Amino acid sequence: MTIKEIARLSGVSTATVSYVINNSRNVTPEKRNRVLKVIEESGYTPNLIAKSLRVQKTDIIGVLAEDIRGFPSPAIINGISEYAEQKGYNILLNDLRMLETLFNQYDHIGQHKDKINEAISLLLYGAKVDAIIYVGMFDRDITGIINEIDKPLVIAYSIAGDTYTHSVTYDNEEISGTVIRLLLNEGHRRIAVIAGPHDTFPTQMRMRGIERAFRESGLTLDNTFVRYGNWEYESGYICASALLASAPTAIFAMNDLMAAGAIDAVKSAGLRIPEDISIIGFDNREISSFLHPRLTTVEIDLKEIGLRAAQTVLKRIRGEKVDERCQVIQSKIIMRETVRLL
Amino acid sequence: MTIKEIARLSGVSTATVSYVINNSRNVTPEKRNRVLKVIEESGYTPNLIAKSLRVQKTDIIGVLAEDIRGFPSPAIINGISEYAEQKGYNILLNDLRMLETLFNQYDHIGQHKDKINEAISLLLYGAKVDAIIYVGMFDRDITGIINEIDKPLVIAYSIAGDTYTHSVTYDNEEISGTVIRLLLNEGHRRIAVIAGPHDTFPTQMRMRGIERAFRESGLTLDNTFVRYGNWEYESGYICASALLASAPTAIFAMNDLMAAGAIDAVKSAGLRIPEDISIIGFDNREISSFLHPRLTTVEIDLKEIGLRAAQTVLKRIRGEKVDERCQVIQSKIIMRETVRLL
DNA sequence: ATGAAAGCGCTAACAC
DNA sequence: GTGTTAGCGCTTTCAT
Numbered sequence: 001m002t003i004k005e006i007a008r009l010s011g012v013s014t015a016t017v018s019y020v021i022n023n024s025r026n027v028t029p030e031k032r033n034r035v036l037k038v039i040e041e042s043g044y045t046p047n048l049i050a051k052s053l054r055v056q057k058t059d060i061i062g063v064l065a066e067d068i069r070g071f072p073s074p075a076i077i078n079g080i081s082e083y084a085e086q087k088g089y090n091i092l093l094n095d096l097r098m099l100e101t102l103f104n105q106y107d108h109i110g111q112h113k114d115k116i117n118e119a120i121s122l123l124l125y126g127a128k129v130d131a132i133i134y135v136g137m138f139d140r141d142i143t144g145i146i147n148e149i150d151k152p153l154v155i156a157y158s159i160a161g162d163t164y165t166h167s168v169t170y171d172n173e174e175i176s177g178t179v180i181r182l183l184l185n186e187g188h189r190r191i192a193v194i195a196g197p198h199d200t201f202p203t204q205m206r207m208r209g210i211e212r213a214f215r216e217s218g219l220t221l222d223n224t225f226v227r228y229g230n231w232e233y234e235s236g237y238i239c240a241s242a243l244l245a246s247a248p249t250a251i252f253a254m255n256d257l258m259a260a261g262a263i264d265a266v267k268s269a270g271l272r273i274p275e276d277i278s279i280i281g282f283d284n285r286e287i288s289s290f291l292h293p294r295l296t297t298v299e300i301d302l303k304e305i306g307l308r309a310a311q312t313v314l315k316r317i318r319g320e321k322v323d324e325r326c327q328v329i330q331s332k333i334i335m336r337e338t339v340r341l342l
Numbered sequence: 343m344t345i346k347e348i349a350r351l352s353g354v355s356t357a358t359v360s361y362v363i364n365n366s367r368n369v370t371p372e373k374r375n376r377v378l379k380v381i382e383e384s385g386y387t388p389n390l391i392a393k394s395l396r397v398q399k400t401d402i403i404g405v406l407a408e409d410i411r412g413f414p415s416p417a418i419i420n421g422i423s424e425y426a427e428q429k430g431y432n433i434l435l436n437d438l439r440m441l442e443t444l445f446n447q448y449d450h451i452g453q454h455k456d457k458i459n460e461a462i463s464l465l466l467y468g469a470k471v472d473a474i475i476y477v478g479m480f481d482r483d484i485t486g487i488i489n490e491i492d493k494p495l496v497i498a499y500s501i502a503g504d505t506y507t508h509s510v511t512y513d514n515e516e517i518s519g520t521v522i523r524l525l526l527n528e529g530h531r532r533i534a535v536i537a538g539p540h541d542t543f544p545t546q547m548r549m550r551g552i553e554r555a556f557r558e559s560g561l562t563l564d565n566t567f568v569r570y571g572n573w574e575y576e577s578g579y580i581c582a583s584a585l586l587a588s589a590p591t592a593i594f595a596m597n598d599l600m601a602a603g604a605i606d607a608v609k610s611a612g613l614r615i616p617e618d619i620s621i622i623g624f625d626n627r628e629i630s631s632f633l634h635p636r637l638t639t640v641e642i643d644l645k646e647i648g649l650r651a652a653q654t655v656l657k658r659i660r661g662e663k664v665d666e667r668c669q670v671i672q673s674k675i676i677m678r679e680t681v682r683l684l
Numbered sequence: 685a686t687g688a689a690a691g692c693g694c695t696a697a698c699a700c
Numbered sequence: 701g702t703g704t705t706a707g708c709g710c711t712t713t714c715a716t
Contacts, residue, residue, distance in 0.1 A: 002693055013703045018695055025696095026701065045467035049394045050693030053708050058391065063435070068419055074411045081410070081437040090469060093405070093435040095423040125387035127432060233632065260632055287629045290575065290602055344709055355687045360711055368685065392709030395692050 001044040010038040021046060052128065060090045061313060062129035064119055067099035070137025071285060072302050076156050079306020080133060087314055092129055094119050102137065109142060117147050124151055131313045134158070135306075139169055140201040152316035156309040157302075159326055166316070168308045168327040170300045172202050175331040176209030176252075179280055179298060182333060183250045184217055186342050188278065192225040192248035194239040194258050203228070206254055222246075229258050236261025244269055250278040250339070256285040259295055263338070274340035284334050293337035304329045343386040352380040363388060394470065402432045403655060404471035406461055409441035412479025413627060414644050418498050421648020422475060429656055434471055436461050444479065451484060459489050466493055473655045476500070477648075481511055482543040494658035498651040499644075501668055508658070510650045510669040512642045514544050517673040518551030518594075521622055521640060524675060525592045526559055528684050530620065534567045534590035536581040536600050545570070548596055564588075571600050578603025586611055592620040592681070598627040601637055605680070616682035626676050635679035642673045 003021075007014040012031055019025040020035045027035075038044075052058040061084055065073050077093075084091055096119065098112060123129045131151050136142065136158030143161040146153065152166075159167040183191050193210060196203040207226075214221045224246050229235030236258030240251060244265070251266075253259035259281030266277050273279055273293055281288055281297035288295035308327055315322050345363075349356045354373055361367040362377045369377075380386075394400040403426055407415050419435075426433055438461065440454060458476075465471045473493050478484065478500030485503040488495065494508075501509040525533050535552060538545040549568075556563045566588050571577030578600030582593060586607070593608075595601035601623030608619050615621055615635055623630055623639035630637035650669055657664050 003695095004693075014694080015696080015703060015705095016701085019702085022695080028701065031702085043463075045463060047395075047470065047693050048468045049391055049400065049470050050708090051695075052391045053389075053395050053692090053710090054694045054696085056708070060434075068410075068423070069416045074416055077410055077435075078437060078439060081435070082439060091435045091437075092402075093419075093423070093433045095420060095433075097420060097424060121387060126390045128389065128391050257632075264634075285628070287632050290599075290629050290632070292606075345711095346709075356710080357687055357689095357712075358685085361686085364711080366711085370685065373686085389709050392692090393711075395694090395708090396710045396712085398692070 001042050003044075003046070006035065006038050006042065006044055009042070010034045057130050058090075058128050059088060060092050060127070060129045061310070062092045062094065062120075062123035062127065062132045063135060064094050064096065064116070064123065064132060065135040066096050066102060066137040068093075068095045068097075069099050071283070072157050072300070072305075073135055073137060075302035076135050076306035076309070079303040079308075080135075080156075080310045081306075082303075083307050083310035083314070087310075089130075089310075089314070092123065092127055094123060099137070109140075109145060113145055116145060120146065120149060124149060130317050133309050133313055135309075138202075139172065152313050154309045154313045154316075156305050161325075166312050166322055166325055166327070168305050168312060168329065170305070170331045171328045172205035173209035173212070174328075175298055175300075175333075176206040177213040178331075179252050179333065180210050180213035181217075182339070183252070183278065183280070184213070184219075186250075186278070186340065188250040189219070190225070190246065190248045190250070191221070192227075192243040192246060192251045193221070194236055194243070194251060194253040194262060195226060195228045196231050196254045198228045203254065210252070229254075229261075231255050231257060233257045233261040237265045240265035241269070244271075248277065250280070252280050252282075254282050256281040256283045256288045256295060256297055259297065259338075260287060260291055263291055263293075263295070274338050278340045279338040280333070281338075288334075289336065291338075296336045296339040297334055298331055299334045300331045301329050343384050345386075345388070348377065348380050348384065348386055351384070352376045399472050400432075400470050401430060402434050402469070402471045403652070404434045404436065404462075404465035404469065404474045405477060406436050406438065406458070406465065406474060407477040408438050408444060408479045410435075410437045410439075411441050413625070414499050414642070414647075415477055415479060417644035418477050418648040418651070421645040421650075422477075422498075422652045423648075424645075425649050425652035425656070429652075431472075431652075431656070434465065434469055436465060441479070451482075451487060455487055458487060462488065462491060466491060472659050475651050475655055477651075480544075481514065494655050496651050496655045496658075498647050503667075508654050508664055508667055508669070510647050510654060510671065512647070512673045513670045514547035515551035515554070516670075517640055517642075517675075518548040519555040520673075521594055521675065522552050522555035523559075524681070525594070525620065525622070526555070526561075528592075528620070528682065530592040531561070532567070532588065532590045532592070533563070534569075534585040534588060534593045535563070536578055536585070536593060536595040536604060537568060537570045538573050538596045538600075540570045545596065552594070571596075571603075573597050573599060575599045575603040579607045582607035583611070586613075590619065592622070594622050594624075596624050598623040598625045598630045598637060598639055601639065601680075602629060602633055605633055605635075605637070616680050620682050621680040622675070623680075630676075631678065633680075638678045638681040639676055640673055641676045643671050646671045 007017045134155045148164045154166040227239035229239045240262035284299035476497045490506045496508040569581035571581045582604035626641035
């Protein structure tokens with residue numbers, strides 16, 4: 001079935017059929033109905049390939065994911081998908097599958113520069129997508145990784161300072177400050193932190209927020225109260241065990257896996273959670289609700305990140321200017337059982 | 343940059359350029375090199391849209407996912423992506439986002455019949471994908487849900503008996519038998535099972551495998567040793583508590599969440615795992631390695647399911663006949679700490 | 685071995 | 701308000 005067939009069957013020209021399909025011009029109700037009826041009966045669906053070739057846009061947004069198995073990816077793509085569908089856009093997914101090589105090696109992303117830019121070229125110049133959303137699996141700075149392109153490019157979850165990109169992510173510094181203020185409000189003064197690797201973007205941003213929250217309360221965070229782990233369960237256990245020497249009343253672990261390790265270390269030491277020590281995690285991964293006690297943790301609104309990334313990219317496709325280079329999505333603390341409340 | 347430009351710059355016809363790009367005919371080395379050089383220098387990438395329109399195929403496979411957030415989806419899509427990329431295919435992703443509505447309501451899929459078939463039509467007749475892979479989030483029978491189409495259709499993770507579909511999934515019955523035989527070999531005789539909802543496809547298949555394994559060992563599974571849960575943690579806890587009355591030495595829970603509940607119930611009863619009671623789960627979800635003790639469980643090779651689905655679909659695109667209507671991927675048991683070994 | 689040109693299905697400028 | 705038609709960028713038949 002082609003537009004030509006529809007035209008023939010309804011006794012009008014292909015132009016008229018096109019006009020009714022796209023509502024692009026007035027057509028007499030009588031003809032319009034005839035056309036609509038024929039389309040209905042024949043089950044005709046316009047050939048988007050032909051249309052794309054003609055109008056020089058595809059209504060497809062290219063999604064380049066570092067790895068779809070990365071924990072934030074599905075929720076982000078879910079958000080992108082919801083917004084895109086609502087606006088009549090399709091998603092061409094290119095999964096870079098870098099989980100194994102990128103795992104815990106944030107800085108090795110540079111090694112993939114060529115691969116990433118090639119994938120983008122293919123999406124852009126081959127598949128002719130109208131724009132690209134790059135979905136990171138870590139929140140980090142990837143400035144300089146993606147070459148400049150002449151179509152809208154937005155980065156979700158990671159950020160980049162390049163002039164031609166937009167980013168949408170969350171605020172490590174702010175939410176970490178919020179965590180500390182919560183603990184402070186509950187009367188904690190001896191607060192320990194289990195950070196990620198020292199030279200890592202989220203670790204540095206979060207430390208900054210933590211230190212600021214202390215400062216603004218007229219307190220300081222002593223070095224003996226912070227340990228740097230590697231995001232894994234074991235390092236959470238080890239760090240927490242070491243931290244216990246300083247007799248903290250609360251521990252903020254920078255992810256749920258390390259928080260899980262911390263919980264076990266605290267329990268092994270014969271202390272109760274949250275009566276003796278409060279613990280708060282980060283990410284709200286699935287495991288956090290299966291720990292004992294159930295882990296209070298920070299939740300990043302990943303779906304919203306996807307939604308906003310899609311929204312931004314569509315705005316830019318329409319030619320609207322988006323001033324905010326980096327949009328920040330609000331995070332929140334999920335209250336469960338590991339923080340003792342006053 | 344178009345093929346016309348390349349032709350002009352290298353002083354040949356567009357036909358010749360096309361011949362060298364596609365290696366579709368002999369071209370004198372001299373001309374070929376000239377063309378290649380121009381392409382290289384100009385960074386030309388063929389317009390796949392135009393090519394698709396002309397050759398009536400897109401080299402795109404449409405992936406229709408019930409929900410990308412469903413736990414098996416990312417790994418399956420990872421497999422599809424790997425195979426597709428290797429063969430030069432792209433993936434157009436349509437995420438149905440049915441997680442909330444489908445959650446634990448296996449049979450309500452029928453309500454989505456229209457939505458699913460519409461999405462398929464769009465993919466097929468609009469976007470002109472060459473084939474479709476339907477990625478289920480539950481392993482269940484969806485016969486009759488997807489209308490017949492004239493392009494290859496393969497279903498991953500779920501199965502369908504329709505004559506025009508191929509499925510690739512795992513064997514519930516076999517792996518469940520394997521679980522029971524493992525337990526039997528380790529000397530267990532009082533084996534209890536925490537099943538999913540009674541009228542559910544995987545529950546029935548797995549029960550069949552379990553009963554057969556008993557039968558083949560000359561034993562029978564007493565009704566008092568089985569409880570039907572709802573896949574959630576709490577129901578695992580409740581079922582296990584009830585089961586304890588029969589003094590089992592081993593419990594097979596049909597998913598990791600219920601196994602987690604069972605572990606806690608057993609521990610609450612003052613029994614040790616695995617010394618007093620062995621527990622084995624299903625799915626190898628992330629939580630299973632964070633439970634105490636770490637959960638021994640069944641792992642389904644999801645990536646392989648994706649790989650095989652892609653392979654099957656590409657075979658069918660090439661016109662090869664695939665006899666096996668339902669391909670079965672081998673599952674295995676991940677040995678951790680909840681099964682006492684002899 | 686190579687080129688001219690038709691045509692894939694659609695939109696939109698232009699003519700009426 | 702409607703029809704005719706050129707042309708989007710490519711492949712491929714047919715002729716040379």
